Amino acid sequence: MPRPEPRERRRAELTAAAQLAMAQAHAGREHEALRTCREVRELSGRPGELRERPGAPLTRRKQEVATLIADGLSSKEVAERLTISPRTVDGLVERILRKLDFSSRTQVASWVAASAVS
Template structure:
């Protein structure tokens, strides 16, 4: 059982989802990842509160829809009793209202369940390290379809987007920029959240579409 995960795991994670198959799948991803482990699972708000009080996880992955309430209710309750827990919303709903509600109760990230397993682990690492992968600007930007999705990116993140558009792998990007591959992964985790995207392939598609548009406007470029 994942609740017997050794206490020396670098990052302790609790998963709250009412579907056991989903919980087990996520737990398998987390337990396989280096430097983290699942210390508790729960299927409801009440159970999540009880388990969190027992194990004091560093990071909580929580679904929005639970039998006795919502993930927002759970995060609000634990924010008062255990403010040190870092919460990641893992949901099927790509909804701006839910995103804003998650932000209000202190969620550090909002991830769709369509995300790849390796990306879940990357988000857990980033959030455990104190990073917030969504903010008020992200929510506001998502509500304005005409905005440039790269407007909140740092210069380094914009450069990573450009190199992804060139078809480079993470290792190739790291070599080009003379940085660690782990740093590239952290940049990608951050820029995905800021751009409102879920997968690296979406970044590549966006970069290609923007280049095609620029070429159509001026074929000499």
């Protein structure tokens, strides 16, 4: 059986790590999930933000907020970074959770990590 190309193997490893982050988030192991998410995003070479894709489930602003959530920022810190009110951030976070059918910010962070791989 031929060995996979290094690029294909790296992508498979990142995909597996992103899936691990999702599993950790669903199991309520938030600290582990956030650490795994950061590692995936750093290793993917795209730690800064989600890639724009046609038909993406989130608006650009919600993608910005999701990325900052994945960086571990609180609502207050996100608000300061984006120069919007913390209440606006709370509303955006609620809409992100509803849109993605998630119940925690950790799940959003895991989704961002998985998006960095795909």
